[in-house]
Amino acid sequence: MSIREQLPATRRWVVKIGSALLTNNGQGLDVAAIAGWVEQLSHLQKQGIELVLVSSGAVAAGMTRLGWTERPDAIHELQAAAAVGQTGLVQAYEQEFQKYGINTAQVLLDHDDLSNRQRYLNARSTLRALTGLGVIPIVNENDTVVTDEIRFGDNDTLGALVANLVEAEVLVILTDQDGMYTADPRSNPDASLIGEAEASDTSLDARAGDGGKLGRGGMITKVRAARLAARSGAHTVIVGGRIDNVVTRLQQGEALGTLLTADQQPQAARKRWLAGHLQVKGRLVLDDGAVRVLTLQGKSLLPVGVRAVEGDFHRGDMVSCVDAQGVEVARGLVNYSVQESRRIIGRPSEDIESRLGYVDELELIHRDNLVVL
Ligand SMILES: Nc1ncnc2c1ncn2[C@@H]1O[C@H](COP(=O)(O)OP(=O)(O)O)[C@@H](O)[C@H]1O
Ligand SMILES: N[C@@H](CCC(=O)OP(=O)(O)O)C(=O)O
Numbered sequence: 001m002s003i004r005e006q007l008p009a010t011r012r013w014v015v016k017i018g019s020a021l022l023t024n025n026g027q028g029l030d031v032a033a034i035a036g037w038v039e040q041l042s043h044l045q046k047q048g049i050e051l052v053l054v055s056s057g058a059v060a061a062g063m064t065r066l067g068w069t070e071r072p073d074a075i076h077e078l079q080a081a082a083a084v085g086q087t088g089l090v091q092a093y094e095q096e097f098q099k100y101g102i103n104t105a106q107v108l109l110d111h112d113d114l115s116n117r118q119r120y121l122n123a124r125s126t127l128r129a130l131t132g133l134g135v136i137p138i139v140n141e142n143d144t145v146v147t148d149e150i151r152f153g154d155n156d157t158l159g160a161l162v163a164n165l166v167e168a169e170v171l172v173i174l175t176d177q178d179g180m181y182t183a184d185p186r187s188n189p190d191a192s193l194i195g196e197a198e199a200s201d202t203s204l205d206a207r208a209g210d211g212g213k214l215g216r217g218g219m220i221t222k223v224r225a226a227r228l229a230a231r232s233g234a235h236t237v238i239v240g241g242r243i244d245n246v247v248t249r250l251q252q253g254e255a256l257g258t259l260l261t262a263d264q265q266p267q268a269a270r271k272r273w274l275a276g277h278l279q280v281k282g283r284l285v286l287d288d289g290a291v292r293v294l295t296l297q298g299k300s301l302l303p304v305g306v307r308a309v310e311g312d313f314h315r316g317d318m319v320s321c322v323d324a325q326g327v328e329v330a331r332g333l334v335n336y337s338v339q340e341s342r343r344i345i346g347r348p349s350e351d352i353e354s355r356l357g358y359v360d361e362l363e364l365i366h367r368d369n370l371v372v373l
Helices: 003-009 030-047 058-066 077-097 109-116 115-132 150-154 155-167 204-208 218-231 246-251 266-277 288-297 336-345 349-356
Strands: 014-018 050-055 103-109 138-143 172-175 197-199 235-240 256-262 280-286 308-311 320-321 328-333 370-372
Touching: 003 246, 003 288, 014 030, 014 150, 014 155, 030 050, 030 077, 030 246, 050 115, 050 155, 058 077, 058 288, 077 103, 077 138, 103 115, 103 155, 109 115, 109 155, 115 138, 115 155, 138 155, 155 218, 172 246, 204 218, 218 235, 218 256, 235 246, 235 328, 266 328, 266 370, 280 288, 288 328, 288 370, 308 336, 336 349
Parallel strands: 014 050, 014 172, 050 138, 103 138, 172 235, 197 256, 280 320
Antiparallel strands: 235 256, 280 308, 320 328, 328 370
16 A cells, blocks of 8 residues: 555644745735635544644744834844744634634744753643644744744744654645645746655755745755654655645545655654664663563553662653663653652552652653663
8 A cells, every 4th residue: 555545544643834835925824725724624633633733924924913024134033023923823723723613722842842852751741732632733933042943944844853753644744836846846847746755865855945035944944854754754745735625635645745755664763763862861670560561561661660760860861671680671761850750669650749749741651752672
């Protein structure tokens, strides 16, 4: 079965909508277009698909509100425009999603949030909790504190990082062209649409140019984003946001836009990433029961199954899980610091709150963040 045909069975999507598309020829937000995408996204969510929306457009919306016709060059002015426009952007989505009885949430992130382990876990828990509640998170770059995105006009990378974060199976990048062409169609009218390629195919780079006036990252940032998304096993579709019912049709398996495929399954990709990328900061000594459920049943590690902790670690650090003989059986990202862990080990998860005064998670290491060796 082709990957296109597998799309209807996928359950977690990140959809990124670019500035070039969202703004009506630079005349502020295209509210009618937003209404169209929201209708499709609502339909997807009603089908049981967990959705995270990554939307640009804050700068463009802010420029209209401030009465600016020219995009300023000064970064602080762009940041000010983004701050003004972000409220309008979220308001526009909220108003439309409310028509379908769907709540939305504003989530502003930056790249540091996602490379810092502790913030990564926090962001992940929040997004997971929101999607679990049926809320659609609307993510944008936190333009007040970072400037890379507005400087380079690239929210594509953020879309990919969010796909990594929530382990999405599909990243859809909606843009103003029907997909990726063999050359920039603005300057090459004979260019043809690329239907499918592997995200890792380096020959794509020479074909991807930079962007237009409003969203300036262009196609090259989308190709790089697809590679990043592929690291956690997500396939990327770069496709025209103005194609009639584009999102719904993609979900039905129709071959629209450009599919850039990942070469590994999400689960395997994540485990490889976990196994290879992080330094081990401490050790948890497990009892025999915990070793059994981890290694044979693929379950999460609960505090009750841990007899001792060693090392100096914080929430989000990688720790090694060893059996009573000191043999390493697994590794994972721990939800509690060494001090917190010492206070909750050997106890049922219901006791976490009385011991610490709060509960981050019921597990010491969630199974999604655990690699059995
Ligand atoms: N090979 C290509 N295929 C399609 N579009 C391309 C290509 N190379 C460059 N582009 C340009 O990338 C633009 C889309 O990127 P961008 O302007 O950053 O939009 P967005 O705001 O949606 O991220 C297109 O309008 C197009 O001119
Ligand atoms: N975060 C900013 C700029 C990001 C941006 O333009 O990105 P893109 O849509 O990928 O070209 C905004 O919301 O306006």
